[in-house]
Amino acid sequence: MKATIITIGDEILIGQILDTNSRYISRSLNAHGIVVAERTSIGDNRTQIVATLDRALSQSEVIIITGGLGPTKDDITKHTLCQYFGSTLRYDEVEAEHIRSMLAARGIAFNELNRGQALVPECCTVLHNAHGTAPGMWFEREGKVVVSLPGVPFEMQHLIDEEVMPRLQERFALREIVHRTMITFGIAESILAEKISAWEEALPDHLHLAYLPAPNVVRLRLSAYEVEGAKVREEIERQFESLHSIIPDNIAGFEGASVEELVHNTLRQRGATLAVAESCTGGAIASKFTAQAGASAYFLCGVVSYSNEAKRDVLNVPMSDIEHHGAVSEQVAIAMARGVKGVSGADFAISTTGIAGPTGGSAEKPVGTVWIGIATPKNSFAVCRNCGTDRSQIISRATAYAISMLYDELKKP
């Protein structure tokens, strides 16, 4: 069973917004055993929508479209689909009442444009959008399904979870897609590939191996498409187990996502607590942890000490350390980690102090220089990393290094 995802909107093509909808839908289709063959983004353009739909219907059984359902003139998806399926628009009283009451809650009068949102093609099944004013639509043609959803991420997500997936499961006999990812660290991609080449060669045809490199980490993903899930999951487990004897010191664990999830899980299991003191990463490390449900069990406090005074007053970093060694130094990184650990009472602490640029660099400490400090119940230390030359890259690399350094500490016996 194959799917094509089509996201519609000029704002995607000009790069004004990031297309997060495609990822959400991809994950959901995968989790339900539907293979995403292609994802395409096009503009609010009738000719292009029709051509893309024609192509999608020739290659996939399921087509999910998002975007272009707003009340304003620039949104044309509904009218285009209505015409494509040879239908006409009807006024849906139930949807109209829902739109009216949603607007009333915000003190907004129902006008002609809102009335237009309650128009739906005769031939479609309406997917009720409980969280917004644009209804979803479900079309069928020659055994294939075309679904149109609003582009607002939260509304789209609810419709996918509550309306689209249950109907697809009912409509089709779906098999399973299995992905499992092993995290390796401390070994370069090319060396890793060389070491495990015999193992890789011996993989059966239905297991697909992918290498996903990131700073300090290479992920190995085994995937199997449209299989009997339980059996293949066991098989993948056995394949990964046999890697243990080949690269015993380079396996960090398994995951669907990220090192911060591993730290999150480890801290929760141990009942240990964490605090972070950030300068150049500016809250990015705290965000990574607090984005995860259940973080309040271990995350006590984060401090973004951008100014030297904040380092001194909030974290008790000695001003003499800053004056003698500079704010970006081993001494200050250690003092920040110890400081936030002390003030919060946490078991573990991370700190970062560096030069995120574009200005502030020197010959001795160029842009990208970051000191990362770690304090544990046993000791505290800091290491220096060059995190690149671009501000956003420096922030994300320093964040990744800091979290993986903490993970290394947590894994020590």
Add this chain to the structure above:
Amino acid sequence: MKATIITIGDEILIGQILDTNSRYISRSLNAHGIVVAERTSIGDNRTQIVATLDRALSQSEVIIITGGLGPTKDDITKHTLCQYFGSTLRYDEVEAEHIRSMLAARGIAFNELNRGQALVPECCTVLHNAHGTAPGMWFEREGKVVVSLPGVPFEMQHLIDEEVMPRLQERFALREIVHRTMITFGIAESILAEKISAWEEALPDHLHLAYLPAPNVVRLRLSAYEVEGAKVREEIERQFESLHSIIPDNIAGFEGASVEELVHNTLRQRGATLAVAESCTGGAIASKFTAQAGASAYFLCGVVSYSNEAKRDVLNVPMSDIEHHGAVSEQVAIAMARGVKGVSGADFAISTTGIAGPTGGSAEKPVGTVWIGIATPKNSFAVCRNCGTDRSQIISRATAYAISMLYDELKKP
């Protein structure tokens, strides 16, 4: 001049990673006057790559491909392109030496897989990748250009900026694309559209209007494609000026991006400083500011006070306020904002305290309840917002509300 962007990688189709490369390339092409007609993501699959290339070449003059250039077996883009263009691979000594020295700096030996990375199709122009081991490739066929770049975002970005765009500008006579976005706030999309409908109707054909709604904000974008930039920029300015008389109280400003940029610019212009105290937003507000170059001019300190003790010890929130009113309350939000303002000496402060879920909600304070506090040189106050039901949505909405509340304050005379 039209372009198609093709991103290759199973990790995109299964939703394991977010495709940020497409956005970067879209922005860059737009900035150089090239219209992105379509963006497509496909798997590491030879048949699909060939079919997509055929289609792209039939509709666009410029095709930018990213991904699939790693040293491992799952990456097949280079071999597929070599075959597509009827070429053979040659060993490039310069690239080999570069790869060897990059690996040596990390203490890694050059092996057979790295040797493979130095192989390039005879028929292409090599685009030197100073920041990575996979060279970029520039192909030409019948006046059209196909560029293949590595998928690692930072490497791809440098190649786009330093190699691809200068060559495209040299190769083609490019016109300009103009986008200008006005931010309106405090008016619902449908009411706004009704109010400005006569203005919208009177827009000339070459100016395209788009509505981009977000919490509390609707952006209006005027776009013109492949025009004479200076003249059209003036014309767009005049069009937006005439909106001032229609919606005088709803215009927040102009921008390419976000409200945090407006706050960033305002604080820098005024020489005023900012501190933030976050509970449920967990560092997301601090990150939004510190991600911007020059934030250190005004951003003094952020505190992520997840635990009650951190609220008390770092921010001086009275424990009696927490006990009497709860951590999620007007009193605590105000005390947090005042606390971080006091401890940092900042002129302005923002605070958030809320229930991000999925647990911790009650009938009185359901998941999604967020108190947002603001402290200014003149006063301090807090408002309560329901920010939804999903953790990531609650964090991002509370962040957006908090920053736009501060912006409202900054705009007051």
